Amino acid sequence: EAGVAQSPRYKIIEKRQSVAFWCNPISGHATLYWYQQILGQGPKLLIQFQNNGVVDDSQLPKDRFSAERLKGVDSTLKIQPAKLEDSAVYLCASSPVGSYSNQPQHFGDGTRLSIL
Amino acid sequence: AQSVTQLDSQVPVFEEAPVELRCNYSSSVSVYLFWYVQYPNQGLQLLLKYLSGSTLVKGINGFEAEFNKSQTSFHLRKPSVHISDTAEYFCAVSGSNTDKLIFGTGTRLQVFP
Numbered sequence: 001e002a003g004v005a006q007s008p009r010y011k012i013i014e015k016r017q018s019v020a021f022w023c024n025p026i027s028g029h030a031t032l033y034w035y036q037q038i039l040g041q042g043p044k045l046l047i048q049f050q051n052n053g054v055v056d057d058s059q060l061p062k063d064r065f066s067a068e069r070l071k072g073v074d075s076t077l078k079i080q081p082a083k084l085e086d087s088a089v090y091l092c093a094s095s096p097v098g099s100y101s102n103q104p105q106h107f108g109d110g111t112r113l114s115i116l
Numbered sequence: 117a118q119s120v121t122q123l124d125s126q127v128p129v130f131e132e133a134p135v136e137l138r139c140n141y142s143s144s145v146s147v148y149l150f151w152y153v154q155y156p157n158q159g160l161q162l163l164l165k166y167l168s169g170s171t172l173v174k175g176i177n178g179f180e181a182e183f184n185k186s187q188t189s190f191h192l193r194k195p196s197v198h199i200s201d202t203a204e205y206f207c208a209v210s211g212s213n214t215d216k217l218i219f220g221t222g223t224r225l226q227v228f229p
Contacts, residue, residue, distance in 0.1 A: 043219050091160070104165060105162075
């Protein structure tokens with residue numbers, strides 16, 4: 001089966017600019033996650049969707065970050081305006097079923113964002 | 117709330133030697149534990165998971181881990197490592213009341229010839 005697809009793989013922007021990332025989960029996976037991985041740290045959950053509804057966005061900086069999953073399939077994560085501390089790898093993951101299933105999450109290769 | 121501590125940020129080891137990567141967790145509810153591996157410029161790949169049952173869990177690439185509830189540990193082991201095992205390893209925990217994965221800070225395994 002095809003894995004989680006993310007694009008772009010790399011992005012370089014200047015601070016205060018905006019940027020968007022795209023994720024296409026594994027076909028049929030109901031749950032989609034966006035993580036931020038800062039260099040030298042483990043991934044940190046930004047937002048979790050189940051189908052097209054938000055389950056958890058408690059750690060999403062909502063003043064500058066937004067995410068949507070229209071039609072419950074692919075998803076976009078946007079940052080506007082970007083700050084230097086947003087430099088990180090943004091990982092998308094998906095899992096087959098809904099909440100509390102503890103099904104393993106399948107990760108994409110991520111988008112590496114550099115802010116100048 | 118759950119948390120994970122990976123005690124070693126880097127573990128250097130020679131090829132064919134055994135290795136143990138340490139992970140301790142804390143949780144107020146029943147836990148589910150995972151080890152993921154991340155190769156350079158790639159996403160995370162699941163090595164193994166503990167949900168319930170036998171405390172010794174076997175995963176891919178010859179890795180295994182043992183869940184120890186009394187010591188709140190889930191250490192990852194491999195009896196003989198290869199150069200290709202060089203990567204970043206992350207321990208993660210979730211609980212019976214959440215899907216949310218909490219990751220440790222990672223351990224970089226460097227295998228030398």
